[in-house]
Amino acid sequence: MKLSSRNLEVGLGKIYDVIVAGGGAGGLSAAIYLARYGLSCLVVEKGRGRSFWMQDLRNYLGLPPTTPGRELLRQGTEHALSLGVDYLRGFVEDATDEGDLFAVKVKVGKVNSLYPIFRSKYLIAATGIMDELPRLSDMQNVYDYAGYSLHVCMICDGYEMRDQKSVLIVNSEDRINTAFVLNWFTPYISVLTHGLCSVGPDMRKKLADHGYPLYESPIRRFLGENHQLQGVELEDGTYIEATTGLVAMGARYHNAYLKGIPGLKWQGENLLTDEWCRTAHPRLFALGDLKQGLNQVAIAVADGTLAATAIWRDIRRASPARKWEERLLSPPRSPAGPSGSSLN
Amino acid sequence: MKLSSRNLEVGLGKIYDVIVAGGGAGGLSAAIYLARYGLSCLVVEKGRGRSFWMQDLRNYLGLPPTTPGRELLRQGTEHALSLGVDYLRGFVEDATDEGDLFAVKVKVGKVNSLYPIFRSKYLIAATGIMDELPRLSDMQNVYDYAGYSLHVCMICDGYEMRDQKSVLIVNSEDRINTAFVLNWFTPYISVLTHGLCSVGPDMRKKLADHGYPLYESPIRRFLGENHQLQGVELEDGTYIEATTGLVAMGARYHNAYLKGIPGLKWQGENLLTDEWCRTAHPRLFALGDLKQGLNQVAIAVADGTLAATAIWRDIRRASPARKWEERLLSPPRSPAGPSGSSLN
Numbered sequence: 001m002k003l004s005s006r007n008l009e010v011g012l013g014k015i016y017d018v019i020v021a022g023g024g025a026g027g028l029s030a031a032i033y034l035a036r037y038g039l040s041c042l043v044v045e046k047g048r049g050r051s052f053w054m055q056d057l058r059n060y061l062g063l064p065p066t067t068p069g070r071e072l073l074r075q076g077t078e079h080a081l082s083l084g085v086d087y088l089r090g091f092v093e094d095a096t097d098e099g100d101l102f103a104v105k106v107k108v109g110k111v112n113s114l115y116p117i118f119r120s121k122y123l124i125a126a127t128g129i130m131d132e133l134p135r136l137s138d139m140q141n142v143y144d145y146a147g148y149s150l151h152v153c154m155i156c157d158g159y160e161m162r163d164q165k166s167v168l169i170v171n172s173e174d175r176i177n178t179a180f181v182l183n184w185f186t187p188y189i190s191v192l193t194h195g196l197c198s199v200g201p202d203m204r205k206k207l208a209d210h211g212y213p214l215y216e217s218p219i220r221r222f223l224g225e226n227h228q229l230q231g232v233e234l235e236d237g238t239y240i241e242a243t244t245g246l247v248a249m250g251a252r253y254h255n256a257y258l259k260g261i262p263g264l265k266w267q268g269e270n271l272l273t274d275e276w277c278r279t280a281h282p283r284l285f286a287l288g289d290l291k292q293g294l295n296q297v298a299i300a301v302a303d304g305t306l307a308a309t310a311i312w313r314d315i316r317r318a319s320p321a322r323k324w325e326e327r328l329l330s331p332p333r334s335p336a337g338p339s340g341s342s343l344n
Numbered sequence: 345m346k347l348s349s350r351n352l353e354v355g356l357g358k359i360y361d362v363i364v365a366g367g368g369a370g371g372l373s374a375a376i377y378l379a380r381y382g383l384s385c386l387v388v389e390k391g392r393g394r395s396f397w398m399q400d401l402r403n404y405l406g407l408p409p410t411t412p413g414r415e416l417l418r419q420g421t422e423h424a425l426s427l428g429v430d431y432l433r434g435f436v437e438d439a440t441d442e443g444d445l446f447a448v449k450v451k452v453g454k455v456n457s458l459y460p461i462f463r464s465k466y467l468i469a470a471t472g473i474m475d476e477l478p479r480l481s482d483m484q485n486v487y488d489y490a491g492y493s494l495h496v497c498m499i500c501d502g503y504e505m506r507d508q509k510s511v512l513i514v515n516s517e518d519r520i521n522t523a524f525v526l527n528w529f530t531p532y533i534s535v536l537t538h539g540l541c542s543v544g545p546d547m548r549k550k551l552a553d554h555g556y557p558l559y560e561s562p563i564r565r566f567l568g569e570n571h572q573l574q575g576v577e578l579e580d581g582t583y584i585e586a587t588t589g590l591v592a593m594g595a596r597y598h599n600a601y602l603k604g605i606p607g608l609k610w611q612g613e614n615l616l617t618d619e620w621c622r623t624a625h626p627r628l629f630a631l632g633d634l635k636q637g638l639n640q641v642a643i644a645v646a647d648g649t650l651a652a653t654a655i656w657r658d659i660r661r662a663s664p665a666r667k668w669e670e671r672l673l674s675p676p677r678s679p680a681g682p683s684g685s686s687l688n
Contacts, residue, residue, distance in 0.1 A: 029405040029642060036403055036503040038529070059380055061373040061645045062416045063406050065423055072406045079409055155653065159380040180665060184656075185382070187666035211668030275619070294653060298373060301405045302646030309499065309638060312528075321524060322531035324555030 002081065003042070003088040005108050008116045011086055016040050016120035018311060019104045021092040021257065024049045025297045026287030027126035028076035029304025035083035037312040042086040042118055044106050045077075046254075049128050050289065051297060055147045059156060060297050072297070092257045095123055097281070104257075122311050125271065125279075126287040126304070127254035129295070133247055134169055134194050134219055141221050148227035150245040154178070155296065158185040160244065167232050167245040169219070171196040173203055178248040179212055187211075190240050192232065194218050215240060255290060267292055276310035277303045285310070346425065347386075347432040349452050352460045355430055359463050360384050362655060363448045365436040365601070366470035368393045369641045370631030372420035373648025374468050379427035381656040386430040386462055388450050389421075390598075393472050394633065395641060399491045403500060404641050416641070436601045439467055446627070448601075466655050469615065469623075470631040470648070471598035473639070477591055478513055478538050478563055485565050492571035494589040498522070499640065502529040504588065511576050511589040513563070515540040517547055522592040523556055531555075534584050536576065538562050540593075559584060599634060611636055620654035621647045629654070 003011050018034055020027045023045025034041045051057075054069030063072065081087055090106040093115065102123045108114045131152040133142050142150075151157035165188040168179050176199065179189050191207060193199065195218035207214050217236035224230040232240045253269035263280050265272040271279050271286035279286050285307035288300030347355050362378055364371045367389025378385045395401075398413030407416065425431055434450040437459065446467045452458045475496040477486050486494075495501035509532040512523050520543065523533050535551060537543065539562035551558050561580035568574040576584045597613035607624050609616040615623050615630035623630050629651035632644030 025405060032403055032405065038503070038506070059376055059649075060406065061369060061376065061420045061423070061648070062404065062411075064419065065426070067406075075408065076405045079405070082409070159382070162382065181660070183666045184660045184663070187668050189668065209667075210665060294649065296646075296649050298642075298646045298649040302640075302642045304405070305403075305638065305640050305642040316525070316528045319528070321554060322527045323553075324531050324533065 001084070001086050003086055005114050008088075008108070008114065011042055011088065011118050012116055014040065014042075014086075014119075015101065016042050016086075016118065017315060018042075018122040018124055018308075019044065019102065019118055019120040020124045020126055021095070021104065022046075022049070022124075022126035022128055022254070022287075022290075023073070023077060023087065024051050024126060024128050024288065024300065025072060025076070026128075026300030026304045027124065028073065028080055029301040030124050030126065030285075030287065030308045031080040031085045031304075032076070032083060033305055033308030034311065035080065035085050037308060039308075039312060039315065040084075040086075042088060042120070043080065044088050044090050044092050044104070044118075046091045046127075047089060050130060050295075053147050054156075057297060058159070060301075069297075092127065095257045095261060097261055097283075102283070121315070122283045122285070124285045124287060124304075124307055124311075125255070125258055125290055126300070127257075128289040128300075129251035129253050131247065131251050132171070132249040134249065136219060136221065138221065145222050145224065145227060145229050145245070146247070149224070149229040149243065150222065150247060152247050153295065154182060154185070154246060155294065157246075158182070161185045161246065164188065164244045165242045166190070167192050167240060167242045169194060169245060169247045169249065171249040173197050173199050175248045175250070176203055176207070176214075178246065179207070179210070182246055183210070183212075186244075190215060190232075190242060192219060192234075192240070195235075251289075253290065258284075275306070277307040278310055345428070345430050347430055349458050352432075352452065352458065355386055355432065355462050356460055358384065358386075358430075359445065359465070360386050360430075361464065361659060362386075362466040362468055362652075363388065363446065363462055363464040364468045364470055365439070365448070366390075366393070366468075366472055366598070366631075366634075367417070367421060367431065368395050368470060368472050368632065368644065369416060369420070370472075370644030370648045371468065371470035372417065372424055373645040374470065374629075374631065374652045375424040375429045375648075376420070376427060377649055377652030378655065379424065379429050381652060383652075383656060383659065384428075384430075386432060386464070387424065388432050388434050388436050388448070388462075390435045390471075391433060394474060394639075397491050398500075401641060402503070404645075413641075436471065439601045439605060441605055441625070441627075465659070466627045466629070468629045468631060468648075468651050468655075469599065469602055469634055470644070471601075472633040472644075473595035473597050475591065475595050476515070476593035478593065480563060480565065482565065489566050489568065489571060489573050489589075490591070493568070493573040493587065494566065494591060496591050497639065498526060498529070498590060499638065501590075502526070505529050505590065508532065508588045509586045510534070511536050511584060511586045513538060513589060513591045513593065515593040517541050517543050519592045519594070520547055520551070520558075522590065523551070523554070526590055527554070527556075530588075534559060534586060536563060536578075536584075539579075595633075597634065602628075619650070621651040622654055 017039040018041040051069035058065040090108040217234040287303035361383040362385040395413035402409040434452040561578040631647035
């Protein structure tokens with residue numbers, strides 16, 4: 001059921017088996033599996049995550065390669081709702097382990113916000129990341145190209161960059177090394193620091209040896225039309241011809257709400273998990289971009305499958321065996337009947 | 345390009361980066377990623393694998409839950425072909441490690457068969473499993489219900505079995521333990537051995553304690569209409585009312601072609617792999633149902649992503665760096681141009 005500020009009591013009156021923080025590819029896959037295991041769950045989705053911005057989801061089996069990320073999210077949300085999942089637009093502010101339950105505080109609404117606290121046995125953290133983009137005075141100029149011909153994921157979009165003149169935009173010297181992977185797809189790479197970092201002599205020599213020019217003046221604007229990049233103009237007046245680009249400026253992790261939970265193991269901003277996506281906390285799972293590994297839709301979807309299955313095993317094994325008792329059998333349940341709370 | 349007995353020379357004239365044995369969910373996902381990494385690959389698909397028989401793919405994010413498995417395969421095959429993947433209908437008979445290359449012998453055509461041998465640097469084993477079904481004199485009677493109301497995967501279809509009278513069909517005493525997981529979804533379980541195994545006193549007592557009747561006579565026929573099971577008739581004349589069923593008789597593994605490769609690590613018929621789906625052989629990967637883990641479409645698709653990415657990293661790191669050389673730049677390549685062999 002869709003929850004909103006008008007019917008929060010529906011969720012506040014329950015103890016969910018699982019709260020899924022984040023309704024992207026990983027969170028929705030987890031919700032679908034959880035519902036099909038007969039477990040109750042609440043998905044909290046802030047909106048406009050990484051997959052929302054994908055113009056074309058070119059490498060996910062089963063969908064035409066022109067499918068936008070938001071179509072995957074729309075279909076998945078509808079699928080989850082059809083299985084009885086609760087779904088709330090909101091921002092997860094904080095998660096606290098109360099012992100047997102997690103208390104999850106959600107900000108609902110941008111004005112006159114409400115701050116309900118929902119409770120669950122398990123928590124799935126699937127809030128993902130957002131790629132950093134170069135900040136220009138006119139951000140619309142960035143959004144006109146980002147996700148179209150200015151990419152943030154080489155694995156996703158390197159294929160579209162093949163042998164084109166490209167810009168690689170970085171914010172640290174270390175990230176310039178991305179050029180020496182990107183050159184698998186194209187060797188025509190101009191490196192732009194946007195004025196954000198200094199570059200030492202070793203890296204300058206390495207770039208020169210490969211023939212990759214380095215530009216250290218800030219970007220003034222991207223040029224092109226209909227989302228197709230044609231070049232980049234720098235603050236110092238330099239014009240760089242480029243029909244594609246890769247932004248390698250790192251990402252913001254939506255994980256602040258987890259920082260108060262003791263004992264979690266982090267590698268940088270990524271959570272470390274086992275092969276079932278279980279963190280060092282036995283009732284907390286992390287999926288997709290939030291955990292170590294490839295940031296790919298296919299991986300997040302499988303992570304949702306794994307986490308939901310591990311939680312089902314936990315809950316099932318802790319539940320009493322259901323015996324065949326005739327008194328429970330009549331009236332017979334329809335094969336197409338709704339999910340029942342009796343499974344819990 | 346689609347290959348067949350008429351144009352095998354197209355593939356015989358190449359050394360592929362990768363041969364993908366099996367064009368199910370895992371193999372097709374791998375092929376799509378490999379092609380997008382600019383690597384050449386040949387998919388060999390025998391047809392009619394496990395996902396082909398799925399009537400409804402109810403738990404794969406992005407597709408409506410009524411999507412048949414063969415629609416996923418059709419879309420994925422079209423996707424892979426559009427990226428320049430070679431695709432051949434055939435049966436992988438044998439794989440031999442020749443040192444730097446694998447030689448993969450394929451049977452093409454059921455009559456007047458040809459046995460071409462293709463070569464590749466890497467091999468992805470994605471040939472999966474086929475679930476065993478009870479053998480009746482009239483197999484059409486089994487196929488009328490299998491995949492509809494007679495299921496083979498509890499994770500996939502337990503939801504559809506909820507609180508219905510069900511039969512659990514096994515071929516060994518050990519597999520009767522499936523009842524004590526299936527009872528999460530329904531406790532109305534009749535266990536049928538189809539006359540294939542004996543059952544000891546401890547298991548008989550456990551079943552009796554749960555109220556699950558045991559029937560040891562062979563199945564004569566399934567009864568119902570329009571693929572909807574209503575009951576099962578045994579050879580001894582017993583009639584068992586049931587609107588759903590689960591077959592837990594194990595599976596046949598399509599892995600015979602790998603048995604001559606030394607050093608692989610097996611657990612039963614499953615290949616053991618690392619977190620990138622790499623087997624103990626550094627150039628051989630195993631995906632999906634063939635490796636240890638959950639037999640789920642979402643897992644196989646992610647496995648394809650992982651294996652393709654690991655292979656790309658291997659090949660890329662072993663390749664010379666591409667420098668910006670102006671002489672290679674003209675004429676400029678179209679952003680939408682085809683994949684070039686120059687990447688290899």
